[in-house]
Amino acid sequence: MTNDSDTLIRVEDVRTHFFLDEGVVKAVDGVSFDLARGATLGVVGESGCGKSVLARTIIRIVPRPGRTIDGAIWYHRPSEGGGERPIDLASLEADGAEIRDIRGGEITMIFQEPMVSFSPVHTIGDQIVEAVTLHRNATREEARAIAVDTLRRVGIPNAESRIDEYPFRLSGGMRQRAMIAMALSSNPTLLMADEPTTALDVTTQAQILELMADLQEEFGMAMMLISHNLGVVAQTTERIIVMYLGKVVESADVRTLFRDPKHPYTQELLKSVPKLRRRRQTERLAAIYGSVPSPYERPAGCPFHPRCPQFMAGECDVIEPTLKAVSEGHSVSCLLYSEETDS
Ligand SMILES: Nc1ncnc2c1ncn2[C@@H]1O[C@H](COP(=O)(O)OP(=O)(O)OP(=O)(O)O)[C@@H](O)[C@H]1O
Ligand SMILES: [Mg+2]
Numbered sequence: 648m649t650n651d652s653d654t655l656i657r658v659e660d661v662r663t664h665f666f667l668d669e670g671v672v673k674a675v676d677g678v679s680f681d682l683a684r685g686a687t688l689g690v691v692g693e694s695g696c697g698k699s700v701l702a703r704t705i706i707r708i709v710p711r712p713g714r715t716i717d718g719a720i721w722y723h724r725p726s727e728g729g730g731e732r733p734i735d736l737a738s739l740e741a742d743g744a745e746i747r748d749i750r751g752g753e754i755t756m757i758f759q760e761p762m763v764s765f766s767p768v769h770t771i772g773d774q775i776v777e778a779v780t781l782h783r784n785a786t787r788e789e790a791r792a793i794a795v796d797t798l799r800r801v802g803i804p805n806a807e808s809r810i811d812e813y814p815f816r817l818s819g820g821m822r823q824r825a826m827i828a829m830a831l832s833s834n835p836t837l838l839m840a841d842e843p844t845t846a847l848d849v850t851t852q853a854q855i856l857e858l859m860a861d862l863q864e865e866f867g868m869a870m871m872l873i874s875h876n877l878g879v880v881a882q883t884t885e886r887i888i889v890m891y892l893g894k895v896v897e898s899a900d901v902r903t904l905f906r907d908p909k910h911p912y913t914q915e916l917l918k919s920v921p922k923l924r925r926r927r928q929t930e931r932l933a934a935i936y937g938s939v940p941s942p943y944e945r946p947a948g949c950p951f952h953p954r955c956p957q958f959m960a961g962e963c964d965v966i967e968p969t970l971k972a973v974s975e976g977h978s979v980s981c982l983l984y985s986e987e988t989d990s
Contacts, residue, residue, distance in 0.1 A: 654723055655836060655869050656682040656705070661718030661737065663697075663704045670943040674700040674713065676893035679970070682869050684723075684836070689880025689901070690873045691916065692890035695939050698873045699759055701890070702839045706750045707741045722749070725836065752782030755830040759841040759873075764826045765814040771798075771825045772810035775832050782833040797828040800865075802858060820851040827859065831866060838863070839871040844879060856883050878920040881905065886976075889913050892939070892950040895970055899977040909979040911957045949982065957983060 658680050665672040674697045682688050690698050703709045705720055720736040739746045758764045765774060772794055779790035791810070798806035801824040814822055823843060830838050840859065844852040860883050863870045874880050880887055881901050889897040889910065897910040908914045915935040937954040940946060946953050952963040962982050970980040 653683045654681055654721070655684045655686070656723070657719075657721040658682075658705070659719040659721070661701075661704055661715065661720060663700050663709050663713055663715045665713045667712060672942040673893045673945065674942070675704055675715075677718075678890075678893070678895055679718075680888055680895065680898065682837070682871065685867050685869055686886070687863060687870045687872065687884035689877075689884035689887040690871060690890060691875065691877050691880050691887060693875060693916075693935070693939050695892075695942065696890040697893040698875075698890060699841055702756060702841055702871065702873060705736060705839070706754055706756060707736060707739065707746050708750070722754075724749070724753070748782075751778055752833045753835055754837045754839070755833060755835040757826050757830050757838070757840040757843050759845075764829065765822070767813065767815055770811050770813055771817070771829070775810075775829050778829060779832050793832055794828070797832045798825065801825070801828045801831070801862070802854075803828070819847055820855065823847060823851075823855055824858070827855075827862070831862060831868075834866065835868050837869045837871065839873070841873045842875070843872070845874070845876075852879075859883060876920075877916050881920075889916065892942075892945060894950065894980065895978075896951065896981070897977075897979045898970070903974075903977050907977075909973055909977070909984060910951075910981050911955045911983075912951050915954075915956070949980075959983075 658678060661675055661678050662673070663675040665674055678701060680688070690701065692698060700709060700713065704715050709715060715737055718737055721733045722736050723731045723733050726732045736746065765771065772791065775794040775797065776787060776790040779785055779793050780787060785793065795806045795810055798810055803809050803821060803824050814825065817825060843859065844855050847855060856879065872880050872884050884901065886900050887904050888895045889912065891912050897904070897908070897913045904913065905917065908917055919934060935954065940953065948964040948966055949968050952958050955963065959982065966982060968980045968982045968985060970978045971985065972978050973984055
């Protein structure tokens with residue numbers, strides 16, 4: 648546990664597994680990271696690496712047959728009289744009063760599946776008002792005023808009348824803005840956005856990312872942005888963790904990660920990020936060799952070794968690397984670097 652007054656969330660060796668008839672899926676398998684108050688963190692990796700399950704683990708909404716079986720999630724909860732009180736979210740009753748108070752209020756999430764965030768049968772206004780009255784000690788009138796104001800701030804024109812629309816009546820971009828408004832309206836300490844722009848066209852995607860960066864600064868909340876697209880998180884966040892098969896394989900600030908990526912997986916992911924000044928428009932983006940293995944058949948040793956261009960036989964398929972610091976604030980889990988740091 649930490650006493651750093653700056654820390655908002657400290658995740659320690661968290662494991663969330665799905666216990667299926669076919670076997671155990673280790674969706675999140677020993678993940679640790681820190682998130683400071685007001686800081687931004689990007690979480691990247693290919694489909695199935697555990698990004699969404701990690702976010703769900705933090706707010707304790709992992710669906711059955713999934714369970715968080717290990718680890719701690721220290722949330723430095725602001726207390727009413729000022730100051731803070733660290734509580735381990737992983738140890739709370741998943742449906743108890745405390746986590747329900749935090750979830751949707753202090754820690755909010757924009758879901759990958761849009762219709763999980765919004766119910767189709769209520770207007771967006773009713774849904775935001777509901778969240779605000781529940782978490783902000785406001786009357787319905789006050790909550791409605793907050794809702795209109797937040798909708799306006801996320802760039803929804805005619806917010807006073809749009810507030811009474813049903814979600815399906817909004818365009819994809821406007822619905823995404825409304826979801827951001829809902830996630831912001833409770834004035835959270837942490838907003839987790841899971842692939843918030845994937846369903847949008849490129850222009851709208853850029854606008855939404857810019858909006859999120861502006862709002863993060865304005866509201867001063869911490870933000871965790873999840874995407875399979877390294878380019879998207881690099882634009883919007885300061886630090887990045889790269890995940891592969893439920894584990895963090897590299898963690899660094901954005902500049903370091905782009906200039907000096909250490910893990911071969913990160914290097915491959917970077918090759919698939921579109922460059923602004925690509926020599927020929929027709930030049931194809933590289934795809935990473937091979938595909939993510941079945942979750943039931945985790946390779947022995949380093950889980951990336953069957954796809955790794957720098958595979959060392961007899962080592963990478965035998966020894967499982969752990970996350971180690973290669974420089975301050977830069978960690979990598981790869982046997983190529985294990986000697987430098989072993990002492
Ligand atoms: N409800 C569930 N039941 C069983 N397995 C699940 C469930 N949800 C996720 N998983 C498994 O957990 C692993 C991690 O899934 P997760 O959804 O976190 O991936 P992701 O990184 O968010 O991928 P994507 O980029 O496609 O959203 C996958 O192997 C997935 O099949
Ligand atoms: Mg996901």
